[in-house]
Amino acid sequence: MEEQKIGSLRFKIDFSQPLYEQILDQVRSAIAKGEIELGAKMPSVRELALELRVNPNTVMRAYQELERDGLTEKRRGQGTYVTSSAERVQLFRTELASKYMDSFLEQMASLGISLSEIQGYLSKKYPNETGGTR
Amino acid sequence: MEEQKIGSLRFKIDFSQPLYEQILDQVRSAIAKGEIELGAKMPSVRELALELRVNPNTVMRAYQELERDGLTEKRRGQGTYVTSSAERVQLFRTELASKYMDSFLEQMASLGISLSEIQGYLSKKYPNETGGTR
DNA sequence: GTAGTGTATTATATCACTTAATACACCTAA
DNA sequence: TTAGGTGTATTAAGTGATATAATACACTAC
Numbered sequence: 217m218e219e220q221k222i223g224s225l226r227f228k229i230d231f232s233q234p235l236y237e238q239i240l241d242q243v244r245s246a247i248a249k250g251e252i253e254l255g256a257k258m259p260s261v262r263e264l265a266l267e268l269r270v271n272p273n274t275v276m277r278a279y280q281e282l283e284r285d286g287l288t289e290k291r292r293g294q295g296t297y298v299t300s301s302a303e304r305v306q307l308f309r310t311e312l313a314s315k316y317m318d319s320f321l322e323q324m325a326s327l328g329i330s331l332s333e334i335q336g337y338l339s340k341k342y343p344n345e346t347g348g349t350r
Numbered sequence: 351m352e353e354q355k356i357g358s359l360r361f362k363i364d365f366s367q368p369l370y371e372q373i374l375d376q377v378r379s380a381i382a383k384g385e386i387e388l389g390a391k392m393p394s395v396r397e398l399a400l401e402l403r404v405n406p407n408t409v410m411r412a413y414q415e416l417e418r419d420g421l422t423e424k425r426r427g428q429g430t431y432v433t434s435s436a437e438r439v440q441l442f443r444t445e446l447a448s449k450y451m452d453s454f455l456e457q458m459a460s461l462g463i464s465l466s467e468i469q470g471y472l473s474k475k476y477p478n479e480t481g482g483t484r
Numbered sequence: 485g486t487a488g489t490g491t492a493t494t495a496t497a498t499c500a501c502t503t504a505a506t507a508c509a510c511c512t513a514a
Numbered sequence: 515t516t517a518g519g520t521g522t523a524t525t526a527a528g529t530g531a532t533a534t535a536a537t538a539c540a541c542t543a544c
Contacts, residue, residue, distance in 0.1 A: 234532060241460065249462035260489060271534050276491075293489050293542030309461050316461075317471050320454040326375065327443050327450075328383035331476055337451050342465055368501060394520060405503045410522075427511025427520050 222259050222267045224252045235270055239278040247287050247298055248309050258288060258296040356393050356401045358386045369404055373412040381421050381432055382443050392422060392430040 220227045225246055229238055246252045258264075261279060265272040279296055282288040286304045290296050299305065324334055354361045359380055363372055380386045392398075395413060399406040413430055416422040420438045424430050433439065458468055 236532080245460040245462075248460070261491090262489085273535090274533065277532095279490085290490065291542085292491085292540075295489055309463070313458060313461055313463055313467075313471065316454060316457045317468075317475065320450060321475065323450045324447060326379040326382070327447055328379075329443070329447055331472070333447075334451075334472075337447065338465070338468075341451065341455065370501080395522090396520085407504090408502065411501095413521085424521065425511080426509075426522085429520055 220267060222264060224256070225259070226251075227268060229268055229270075235268075236274050236277040236281075239264075239268070239270075239275060240281050243278065243282060244285065244287065244308075244312075247305060248312075252298055254298055254302060254305070255300040256298045258298060260295055354401060356398060358390070359393070360385075361402060363402055363404075369402075370408050370411040370415075373398075373402070373404075373409060374415050377412065377416060378419065378421065378442075378446075381439060382446075386432055388432055388436060388439070389434040390432045392432060394429055 218228070220229075225243065227239070227242055229235065243252075243258075252258075258279075259267070261272050261275045264270075265275045268275070279288065279290075282296075283290060285308055287299055287308055288296050289299055321334075352362070354363075359377065361373070361376055363369065377386075377392075392413075393401070395406050395409045398404075399409045402409070413422065413424075416430075417424060419442055421433055421442055422430050423433055455468075
């Protein structure tokens with residue numbers, strides 16, 4: 217429940233999922249949504265671990281995955297920085313969105329739910345929006 | 351990779367996810383899609399465990415969840431049967447679809463992706479379909 | 485040199501998942 | 515009644531992912 221602010225980052229950590237995964241997801245989201253600026257300095261591994269009351273190894277695991285995503289760059293002895301490339305962020309967004317989309321469609325298919333039914337659900341969830349394909 | 355048939359049920363089991371979860375998902379899907387008939391007798395816990403080369407406790411865990419879903423009924427001493435109520439199956443379908451939908455929309459929101467962008471992705475994935483809301 | 489970075493290693497603990505062995509309660513059919 | 519098939523419960527054990535803790539090393543800026 218308790219939301220923490222560390223620099224321009226906000227964190228909500230609980231025990232429903234692995235800690236490193238929550239840190240990873242929330243930083244990913246902040247970068248994807250532009251809540252933290254391109255090229256900005258990330259909190260250091262030790263600092264973030266201290267603030268979140270979590271082991272440094274746990275933070276490092278999240279940071280390593282962020283670099284694999286191409287969302288951050290590490291400079292030994294200096295720190296971790298958000299990538300300066302808007303293209304990389306955009307590429308990450310589309311790739312992850314595509315994965316989310318595929319697994320969602322697979323779930324719906326396993327229930328025998330067609331595309332038109334999905335569209336129907338979408339309309340119900342957003343009754344006020346006209347929808348992009350209408 | 352190896353797909354197994356047990357009665358009218360088909361199973362593909364690997365080690366990417368918990369075994370009980372895979373069994374659960376695949377039986378759910380079979381019932382939701384009508385691949386196994388309403389009121390049909392399910393394989394017994396011991397039989398399915400033997401066929402899938404899995405511990406009976408693991409199968410039982412999946413079966414217990416199926417009953418919680420309202421998709422099966424157990425008759426002590428007789429066996430496990432698929433529910434005879436088409437309404438229950440339909441209810442389950444809509445409830446689970448709604449959950450899938452919500453968590454999907456949450457994922458997309460975490461990437462800062464709007465509804466109209468989602469509609470765009472849908473059109474790309476299904477270029478030949480007209481779509482139910484058009 | 486000092487302090488702050490990321491990184492690596494080793495040990496330990498906990499929990500979810502799975503298997504295994506066994507026993508019990510219930511129902512059906514011979 | 516007996517035998518065999520149901521679901522259920524319990525106890526024990528092993529494995530792997532997750533997390534913590536303590537420590538050390540390499541690099542960089544000041």
